[in-house]
Amino acid sequence: MSLKEQIRQEMPCQDPQVRSANFEEVALGYSEEQAVKEAARCIQCKKPRCREGCPVEVLIPDFIKAVAERDFAGAAVKLKEKNALPAICGRVCPQESQCEQKCILGVKSEPVAIGRLERFVADWEMAQGADAPEAAPANGEKVAVIGAGPAGLTCAAELAKLGYAVTVFEALHTAGGVLMYGIPEFRLPKAIVDKEIANLRRLGVDLQFNAVIGRSVTVEELMNERGYAAVFLGTGAGLPNFMGIPGENLCGVFSANEFLTRTNLMKGFRFPEYGTPVKLGRKVAVLGAGNVAMDAARTAVRLGAEEVTIVYRRSDQEMPARAEEIEHAREEGVQFKLLTNPVEIIGDENGWVKAMKCLRYELGEPDASGRRKPVAIPGSEFIMDMDTVIVAIGTGPNPLATQSTEGLELNRRGNIVADEEGRTSIAGVFAGGDIVTGAATVILAMGAGKKAARAIDAYITAKSAEAAN
Amino acid sequence: MYPIVRKEILSASVKLFDLKAPLVAAKAKAGQFFILRADEKGERIPLTIADFDREQGTITAIFQEIGAGTRLLGQLEVGDAVLDVVGPLGVPSEIERFDGPVVVVGGGVGIAPIYPIARALKEAGNRVISIIGARNRELLFWEDKMAAVSDALIVCTDDGSYGRKGFVTDALKEFYEANGDLQRVWAIGPMPMMRAIANTTRPMGVHTIVSMNPLMMDGTGMCGACRVLVGGETKFACVDGPEFDGHLVDFDLALKRLAIYRDEEKRALAALEHHHEGGRCGCH
Numbered sequence: 001m002s003l004k005e006q007i008r009q010e011m012p013c014q015d016p017q018v019r020s021a022n023f024e025e026v027a028l029g030y031s032e033e034q035a036v037k038e039a040a041r042c043i044q045c046k047k048p049r050c051r052e053g054c055p056v057e058v059l060i061p062d063f064i065k066a067v068a069e070r071d072f073a074g075a076a077v078k079l080k081e082k083n084a085l086p087a088i089c090g091r092v093c094p095q096e097s098q099c100e101q102k103c104i105l106g107v108k109s110e111p112v113a114i115g116r117l118e119r120f121v122a123d124w125e126m127a128q129g130a131d132a133p134e135a136a137p138a139n140g141e142k143v144a145v146i147g148a149g150p151a152g153l154t155c156a157a158e159l160a161k162l163g164y165a166v167t168v169f170e171a172l173h174t175a176g177g178v179l180m181y182g183i184p185e186f187r188l189p190k191a192i193v194d195k196e197i198a199n200l201r202r203l204g205v206d207l208q209f210n211a212v213i214g215r216s217v218t219v220e221e222l223m224n225e226r227g228y229a230a231v232f233l234g235t236g237a238g239l240p241n242f243m244g245i246p247g248e249n250l251c252g253v254f255s256a257n258e259f260l261t262r263t264n265l266m267k268g269f270r271f272p273e274y275g276t277p278v279k280l281g282r283k284v285a286v287l288g289a290g291n292v293a294m295d296a297a298r299t300a301v302r303l304g305a306e307e308v309t310i311v312y313r314r315s316d317q318e319m320p321a322r323a324e325e326i327e328h329a330r331e332e333g334v335q336f337k338l339l340t341n342p343v344e345i346i347g348d349e350n351g352w353v354k355a356m357k358c359l360r361y362e363l364g365e366p367d368a369s370g371r372r373k374p375v376a377i378p379g380s381e382f383i384m385d386m387d388t389v390i391v392a393i394g395t396g397p398n399p400l401a402t403q404s405t406e407g408l409e410l411n412r413r414g415n416i417v418a419d420e421e422g423r424t425s426i427a428g429v430f431a432g433g434d435i436v437t438g439a440a441t442v443i444l445a446m447g448a449g450k451k452a453a454r455a456i457d458a459y460i461t462a463k464s465a466e467a468a469n
Numbered sequence: 470m471y472p473i474v475r476k477e478i479l480s481a482s483v484k485l486f487d488l489k490a491p492l493v494a495a496k497a498k499a500g501q502f503f504i505l506r507a508d509e510k511g512e513r514i515p516l517t518i519a520d521f522d523r524e525q526g527t528i529t530a531i532f533q534e535i536g537a538g539t540r541l542l543g544q545l546e547v548g549d550a551v552l553d554v555v556g557p558l559g560v561p562s563e564i565e566r567f568d569g570p571v572v573v574v575g576g577g578v579g580i581a582p583i584y585p586i587a588r589a590l591k592e593a594g595n596r597v598i599s600i601i602g603a604r605n606r607e608l609l610f611w612e613d614k615m616a617a618v619s620d621a622l623i624v625c626t627d628d629g630s631y632g633r634k635g636f637v638t639d640a641l642k643e644f645y646e647a648n649g650d651l652q653r654v655w656a657i658g659p660m661p662m663m664r665a666i667a668n669t670t671r672p673m674g675v676h677t678i679v680s681m682n683p684l685m686m687d688g689t690g691m692c693g694a695c696r697v698l699v700g701g702e703t704k705f706a707c708v709d710g711p712e713f714d715g716h717l718v719d720f721d722l723a724l725k726r727l728a729i730y731r732d733e734e735k736r737a738l739a740a741l742e743h744h745h746e747g748g749r750c751g752c753h
Contacts, residue, residue, distance in 0.1 A: 171689050173506060173513075173553040210555035212689055216492050238691035242703065249698055249722055251729045258692035266512065266686070272740040275512035275538050276686070277733030351725030398690050400708060 008110040009038040016331040020301050023185045023269055026328060027091070032070075035120040039067035042112045045104055050114060053102035055447030056089075056154075058082045060099060060114055067117055076125040079118060084157035085150065085196045085446065087126060088179060090119025091188050093443045094322050126195055135203050136163035141460050144169060144228040146213045146401060149177020151234035151433025151445035151452075153200060158453030160203040164460075167228075169211040172265070175200075177236055179442070181265040182257070184295050186302070187325075190264070214404030223428060229463070230428045230456045233416060234449060235402075237395045237434035243287065247345030248391070252281060252353035256288070256296045256392035263299050281387030282306040285356060287342065288392035289319035294326060296390045297334045305388070308334050313341035313361050313374040337384070339363070339374065345389055356384045395439050405429070413438065422452030423459075430456055470550040471505070474527060479610040482534045483578060484543045485519075490554040491526030493518075499564060499589040500680065500712055502582075503528065503556025504688045507545065511552070512538045515685040515707075517582030517657070518557060528554075531581035531610075537737035558688045559711050562678070564589045567652035570596040570620075572644065574637050574666055576658025577603050580611050582680060583657045588618040590655075596620050600640045602658075606631035637662065638669045651675045656715065660724050667715035679715035681706045683726060698722050 012028040013019075019026050030038065042064040050060045059078045066075035079086050095101075095115035103111030143159050145152045148170035156166045174180055176193045201207065211217055213235065222228045240255035242248050259278065262268040266276035284305040286297045289312035300308045310329070312319060315338050319326060330336070337358075344357040360380035363372035397414045409417040409425035415436055422430040432448030434440055475487035493503055502517045520529035534543045545551070564586075571590055575583030580601045591597045599619035603609045604627045616622045623640045624632030633640060637658070645651060654677040656666040663679040670677040683695040683706050690708035697706050700717035704710060 171555065172687065173555070210553050211492070212555060212558065215558055215689075216496060216556065238689075240691065240693050242693070249696055249703060249726070251725055255693045258686060258694045261686060261692055267510075271733065272537070272737040274510045275541075275737065277730045277737065279729055279733065351722065400690060 006041045006105075006109060008041070008113055009034045009116070011113075011116055016328075016333075019186065020298075020332040023302055025189050026186050029123055030116055030120045032072075032124075035067055035117060036070060038113050039064045039117055041105065042068070043105065049102040049104060050099045050112075053099040055098070055443045056082050056450055058086075058099070058118070063121060064112065064114070064117055067121060072121060072124045073128070075121045079121050083118075083446070084154050084200070086118050087122035087192045088150075088188060088196060089443055089446070090115050090117075090122055091192075092179075092183060094441060096323065098443065126192070135161050138165060139163035141165065141229045141464075142167070142227055143230050143232065143456060143460075144222045144226075145232045145234060146219070147171075147177060147234040147236055147433075147435075148175035148207060149234055149236050149433065149445065150179065150442045151236070151435075151449040152177070152232065153197070154446040154449030155232045155234060155432065155453045155456075156205045156449075157200055157203060158450050159456060160200070160205050162453070162457050164457075165204070165206075167206045167208055169208050169213060169217060171210070171212040173209050174265070175207050175209070181261040182292065182295070184260065184264055184299050186298065187295065212400065214400035219401070219405045219408075219426075219429060229460050230430060232422070232449070232452055232456060233401060233424070233429065233431040233435055234433045234445070235398060235400075235435045236445075237397050237439040239396045239398045240391065241394045241396055242391055243342065243393060245342060245344055247347055247353070250345055250347040250353050251351050252279070252387055253345060253389045253391065254279075256286070256292045256390050257395065259296055259390050260292070260299065263303070269299075269303060278303060279388070280305050281353075283386050284308045284388040284390065285311050285337075285342075285384065285386045286390045286392055287311050288394070289314070289321055289326075290392065290394070291321045291325055292395075293392035294321045294329050294334075296392050298325075298329050298332055300388075300390070301332050301334060309337050309384075310334060311337045311340050311342065311356075311358070311384075313339065314371065315339055315363060318371050341374070341376070342384075342389075343381075346383075353387055353389055354385065356386050356389065358382055358384055395434075397435050397438075401435075420451065421455035422448060423455060428459065430459075470552060471554040472550040473545055473547050474525075476545075476547050479531065480607050483608065483610065484532060484534070485581075486530045486545075487522075487527045488530060488551065488554055489526055490528050490556075493554060493556045494521045494523050494526045494528050497521040497528060497557045498561035499585040500562030500582075501557035501559045502688070502711060503530075503554055503558060504685070505530070505542075505551050505555075506553040507538070507542050507551050509552065511541070513553075513686055513688070514538050514542065515558075515682075515688055517680065517682075517711075519581035519584060521585070528556075529581075531578055533578045536734045537741045540738070540741060555688065558707060560709070562586050562589065562655070562712060564593050566594045569650050569652040570598055570648065571653040572598045572600060572641060572651055572655070573619075574641060574654065574656040574658070575599070575601045575615070576637055576656075576662040577608060579656075579658030579662070579680075580609075580615065583655065584611060584614055584618070586655050586657075587615065591618045591620075598644060599623070600625070600637050600644070602626065602637040602640070604628065636665065638665045641666065641669055645673055645675075653678065654715075655680075655712075660720060660727060663715060663718075664720035664724075667718070667720070671716055677715040678712050679718060680711045681713060681718065681723065682711065683723060684729060696726075
């Protein structure tokens with residue numbers, strides 16, 4: 001079989017017409033037959049470049065080989081050696097810029113669908129009822145993890161496997177961070193996240209909800225009064241940015257965080273059965289073109305908005321969202337108004353949004369990020385009628401945890417300064433994920449959590465050895 | 470779970486719970502709030518901490534049944550528990566010893582959150598004048614508790630059914646005209662009342678602090694539902710407040726934002742009433 005004949009297995013999806021009216025998962029997952037066929041495409045490179053593209057170094061050829069041999073249980077074991085949350089990563093990782101980008105088949109044909117196979121194996125294992133993961137005997141040391149997002153959960157899982165007594169402190173009433181409040185049900189079913197979290201509990205990880213770092217508990221108390229040998233800060237980038245334009249506080253203007261949290265975490269799409277309402281007009285503008293913007297736009301479609309428009313100041317080439325999500329959004333009827341940016345949101349006499357004053361843009365020279373800089377066209381002002389505006393232009397670090405921790409070095413953006421291993425300016429305090437890097441991806445946060453776990457283990461081991469001498 | 474250890478019915482629509490929440494009680498300071506969620510399907514409801522007992526590990530919540538969420542909450546009894554309690558949240562009141570009398574004003578359910586502030590001011594050695602008011606006698610509560618932490622207490626009702634007839638603003642103006650020399654005013658109550666107090670003290674030049682009660686969801690700064698315009702700057706009440714300089718708050722905007730979900734709130738209430746009238750819920 002030549003490379004050309006090997007066609008990448010398509011992902012079965014819900015029909016766009018049907019799915020744009022429900023919150024069920026869009027991508028349906030491979031069948032066993034499809035998975036085995038796709039796995040057979042992997043040529044089992046001696047030096048697998050795909051692994052270099054994976055932030056948690058999943059044993060990609062090994063697990064795929066097991067799939068090709070129909071040893072799905074064996075595949076799951078291989079996969080979980082390196083990845084604590086495979087059902088999630090297989091769904092939300094941007095594989096096209098990570099593992100799959102490095103796949104050698106991609107040079108002449110299409111890369112192996114590593115993410116889809118990862119998802120298949122994780123789902124298969126969940127359906128079988130997975131065995132309890134194995135942990136080392138308790139070593140008597142306590143570690144606190146702040147934030148139950150992907151970074152914190154991964155760090156907690158790794159430390160628990162090493163025998164640490166781990167407590168995760170989470171401000172919200174549930175674990176998962178952005179996996180629960182941000183990424184919608186139709187991309188990542190919450191039941192899947194719940195199952196992955198149940199696995200963590202089986203490792204012995206203690207989850208404490210409703211604990212706000214900096215208010216209900218501080219890092220100093222954890223280390224000096226409550227006997228935690230180390231603390232990992234994985235508090236994310238949860239502070240929504242606004243545009244800073246007139247009219248932004250009008251009724252009908254929401255941060256994407258608010259809109260998505262109401263819908264996902266609080267299940268506002270099932271209001272009034274669930275107590276939290278979501279407000280949406282007929283004409284919805286979503287500002288921004290990242291994954292969060294796509295999630296917000298597609299959620300608005302499902303909540304029944306008549307017209308949903310992504311408004312973005314660059315062109316389609318520069319949109320930061322995953323290609324697949326942009327395509328899904330288009331299929332579901334989301335409009336794209338590119339090279340456009342609002343300069344003012346206009347309200348009616350009752351203080352509600354009625355329109356946006358926008359400028360048209362053209363692309364100039366590439367800026368420091370390598371993207372062509374958008375330049376406003378003078379005199380291009382125009383009005384877009386609108387009754388809801390969702391701002392999805394990014395998030396910054398929430399300052400609650402960092403402000404309450406004396407001696408913690410921050411950069412000028414308010415992110416924690418930490419080295420490759422997650423060490424901060426305070427001995428015994430580690431950090432990783434979006435709170436260090438700014439808003440990035442789930443898998444990078446997981447990678448950071450994993451590295452920090454190793455560094456925490458090294459730190460505590462060295463300290464114990466010192467104490468013993 | 471956070472058990473309800475005491476329930477008191479303060480008026481037909483105002484109820485009090487003592488909740489077992491040791492971590493919140495251990496840290497609570499005057500001016501802070503917490504968020505509770507009664508059950509899996511419930512919304513997150515922000516409530517100011519009306520009192521706390523560090524030894525017992527309890528906090529006191531007082532709420533008025535105005536929507537579906539608070540109506541359902543009011544049906545809970547001692548022995549029941551709420552699913553989530555998170556706090557303390559927000560910045561505590563800045564309590565210090567002032568060179569002269571301070572006034573605290575509590576309107577309606579605002580009497581509850583003004584109480585710990587009055588107590589803290591008193592404990593700090595201030596001369597505390599308290600003004601509490603409600604629409605009628607029925608809706609007044611904690612006169613005794615307020616009296617115990619005040620050097621003087623003025624009680625008013627809009628309809629004159631108890632105490633002085635008239636608004637809390639009238640009482641404040643009268644006190645100022647008779648005594649002058651006010652160092653600080655704290656006002657907590659419905660937004661129109663806080664606006665009226667701010668408008669009353671502006672010409673007096675008395676620094677006035679209001680505790681904003683906008684819509685909130687997470688209460689930890691991640692959504693901006695609670696944003697208020699203060700001196701032309703956008704602030705998140707849950708992390709930057711809830712207390713702000715009353716002379717700088719844009720109350721018009723705040724009042725409009727408070728009504729964002731009015732239609733949905735009506736729908737939820739109607740659904741709740743329908744549900745109960747139908748008698749299918751099995752809770753009667």
